[in-house]
Amino acid sequence: MASPSSPVIPCIVFLVTFISAAMNSHVVGASKEFKVGDSEGWRQPPANQSALYSRWAAAIRFHVGDSLRFEYKNDSLLVVDKWGYYHCDTGKPISVFTDGDTVVSLDQPGFVYFISGQADHCLNGQHLAVKVIALRPIPRSPPSAANPPGLASAPSPFSSSAVSDSAAFVSISLALTASFMDLLWAP
Template sequence: MATISASNASNLLLITLASLLLMLGTSTAYEFRVGGENGWSKPDGNETESYNQWATKNRFHIGDILYFKYVNDSVLVVDREDYNKCKTSKPVREFTDGNTTFRFDRFGFFYFISGLKDHCEAGQKLIVRVMVHPEVLSPSYAPSPLPNGEDGLSPGSSVKPKSNGASKFIAGSSSSSVIMVALGVIILVFA
């Protein structure tokens, strides 16, 4: 096996750590508070924009989180047909805790409606399109469809909002993968 001098090993370690920090800096996600200060509530007609108008002004990516704050209501994740019909009887996911966080685990469209049909019909519904980051554009990356063709969705997280807009934080899942790779490289260099 080739011998590495102490100065070369130190330089390699510094390069590895710098690369790790650079990768961690690009592994960010955002949290978006749905409805701003009003939260997730039935529109009363005085709103300046609908939930969908708000969504089109933002860019959502895998790892980002939606935060729904509500009282005496619920958040349903549904398919497109149930979204269009405000059908609340068979949601893909249902949240009733009043402080719901939902993390995007794939790209594509997500459909949210109020669990109260009259609220949904009044406009308390949201379509979010999750974009693909350029670095994940590869043939091997695609969402896993369920056998019946519905969207595969993950449970929400426990991150709380810091403001009415988007809050930035380091996404744990991709960061831990980067750390493991960097540790593997360090071990190989010093073995």
């Protein structure tokens, strides 16, 4: 059997610290880069596809830390406010890009609006609004009079698969720790 003064104790402390850090890391997701429009890129959509970018964005959940890659030719990209988006106003952009390969970081939650620098392209559907969400756990609090038990509440921001993944990770980590301890303390 290992004695309490052996190097086993620091190993156990390290292992417990590692497992704790890994269990908390599931809240912070890996950032992703999305190519706007997929194979279509950033271009004026055909007449019968004016909702091209709206449909593309509706299929994706954008998180703080993600980025958008705009690939385009003979055009430009403007970051605008909500009014500029809905009115295809190229006169007061927040940012202007003309390099043909622009990566925009989504660094805060909320809506971000993009339009083509050519007003007629924007009017024909070359505009994009994305909703960026933050990944923060919502603290659980006891029910209040405003939200009594039994009434429907807002859904969790974490999918059930994320919870299942976390539970599986914890179970496996505990089993490995127990096996490791048995090996160290066995005669």
